[in-house]
Amino acid sequence: MLVLVVNCGSSSLKYQVREVAAGTDGGTVLTSGLVENIGGPQVRDHTEALELLARRLDEELGGRTVDAAGHRVVHGGERFSAPVLVTHEIVREIERLAPLAPLHNPAAVLGLRAVLRTWPHLPQVAVFDTAFHRSMPEHVWRYAVPEEFYERWGIRRYGFHGTSHDWVTGRAAQFLGVPREDFHAVVAHLGNGASVTAVRGGRSYDTSMGYTPLAGLVMGTRTGDLDPSVVTSVLRRDPSMTPEALDGLLNTASGLRAIAGHHDMRTVQEAADRGDERAELALEMAAHRLAKYVGGYHVAVGGARALVFTAGIGENAAAFRARVCGRLGALGVVLDDDANAARSRGTRRISAPGSGLEVLVVPTDEEQAIAAATAELVAGTAAG
Numbered sequence: 001m002l003v004l005v006v007n008c009g010s011s012s013l014k015y016q017v018r019e020v021a022a023g024t025d026g027g028t029v030l031t032s033g034l035v036e037n038i039g040g041p042q043v044r045d046h047t048e049a050l051e052l053l054a055r056r057l058d059e060e061l062g063g064r065t066v067d068a069a070g071h072r073v074v075h076g077g078e079r080f081s082a083p084v085l086v087t088h089e090i091v092r093e094i095e096r097l098a099p100l101a102p103l104h105n106p107a108a109v110l111g112l113r114a115v116l117r118t119w120p121h122l123p124q125v126a127v128f129d130t131a132f133h134r135s136m137p138e139h140v141w142r143y144a145v146p147e148e149f150y151e152r153w154g155i156r157r158y159g160f161h162g163t164s165h166d167w168v169t170g171r172a173a174q175f176l177g178v179p180r181e182d183f184h185a186v187v188a189h190l191g192n193g194a195s196v197t198a199v200r201g202g203r204s205y206d207t208s209m210g211y212t213p214l215a216g217l218v219m220g221t222r223t224g225d226l227d228p229s230v231v232t233s234v235l236r237r238d239p240s241m242t243p244e245a246l247d248g249l250l251n252t253a254s255g256l257r258a259i260a261g262h263h264d265m266r267t268v269q270e271a272a273d274r275g276d277e278r279a280e281l282a283l284e285m286a287a288h289r290l291a292k293y294v295g296g297y298h299v300a301v302g303g304a305r306a307l308v309f310t311a312g313i314g315e316n317a318a319a320f321r322a323r324v325c326g327r328l329g330a331l332g333v334v335l336d337d338d339a340n341a342a343r344s345r346g347t348r349r350i351s352a353p354g355s356g357l358e359v360l361v362v363p364t365d366e367e368q369a370i371a372a373a374t375a376e377l378v379a380g381t382a383a384g
């Protein structure tokens with residue numbers, strides 16, 4: 001089966017076409033690509049990115065057509081705890097959840113609708129970032145707020161990047177030769193959006209994002225954790241400020257961008273290397289926040305075997321990994337500086353022998369995980 005995987009991130013659209021047999025783990029890649037810097041001068045929005053993608057596929061597949069499409073959908077709310085076949089009703093439901101993931105669900109909806117328009121009979125599957133975190137216990141997913149917040153509005157912690165955290169957990173356990181159900185770890189997915197997950201017995205026990213992907217770590221353009229009084233205080237002080245405008249500021253004008261003036265880790269690191277004090281401050285803030293989470297989650301899982309870095313920053317930004325690990329001396333973490341700096345790809349260990357936690361880099365592959373889930377659901381539906 002040929003599966004087109006569409007991953008609409010906040011600033012990028014990754015796609016792959018994979019040849020997958022049902023029951024296998026995602027098959028092999030026939031073609032893949034990336035549309036970067038969406039929102040920039042070249043590609044204005046996700047609709048334009050998808051038009052570009054359709055043209056590329058015509059050329060790259062040489063006349064072959066895809067059998068199914070699998071989409072990354074960030075917020076599945078309380079309703080979706082596993083992949084689903086997409087209908088117009090499902091798209092509307094994902095759209096209804098858009099306020100909870102304003103950078104993501106609207107992009108996914110554009111992707112789903114564009115595919116429905118281009119290939120109306122193609123089975124489509126939505127795979128949710130929130131699904132992996134459904135294993136969090138209630139004392140972890142609850143907020144200590146009046147009960148009606150949850151009962152009326154579904155306000156609780158959901159967690160995101162689940163497809164990636166799940167995939168990376170499996171790979172890391174395999175790499176270390178630990179049965180997944182015995183594997184305790186802290187997994188840091190550091191991309192434009194970033195989150196860290198406490199993995200206990202191979203499952204998500206806690207994670208840094210919450211009701212929306214705004215919580216937790218200092219990200220490219222998002223605040224991460226914030227005293228909620230900041231929000232009420234700004235709304236009170238500035239009568240022209242609307243909830244929507246403030247939401248926009250916290251999601252797109254904060255994080256590294258607010259402190260360093262740039263949201264992209266490469267640019268921020270280069271500026272810090274040139275002695276830019278704001279860039280240095282931004283990196284210190286991001287590293288401090290992450291190190292605090294690692295310490296907390298090490299305790300939460302009853303002692304982690306490994307700290308795992310993944311996604312754009314986690315896989316590539318050696319200097320940032322070193323900055324974080326340098327703060328973990330209390331956990332006995334010791335990096336192997338050469339292994340950390342090596343420009344290798346693939347799953348690798350970057351801690352020194354005897355380090356308190358083994359530190360790994362595991363490339364994420366959300367596309368492969370989505371392709372596997374899509375093929376399984378579509379084949380199962382055809383058979384049943």
Ligand SMILES: Nc1ncnc2c1ncn2[C@@H]1O[C@H](COP(=O)(O)OP(=O)(O)O)[C@@H](O)[C@H]1O
Nearest residue numbers: 009012191192193264265266311312313316317
């Ligand atoms: N070689 C590199 N060194 C440092 N940071 C990098 C490198 N390559 C990519 N990144 C960073 O990874 C981030 C994007 O990660 P990615 O996982 O692709 O994000 P998303 O999927 O959220 O769009 C950016 O901050 C980018 O600067």
Ligand SMILES: CC(=O)OP(=O)(O)O
Nearest residue numbers: 009010160191193213
């Ligand atoms: C949930 C989330 O933050 O996703 P991304 O990293 O793609 O922005």
Ligand SMILES: [Mg+2]
Nearest residue numbers: 009191192311
């Ligand atoms: Mg991503």
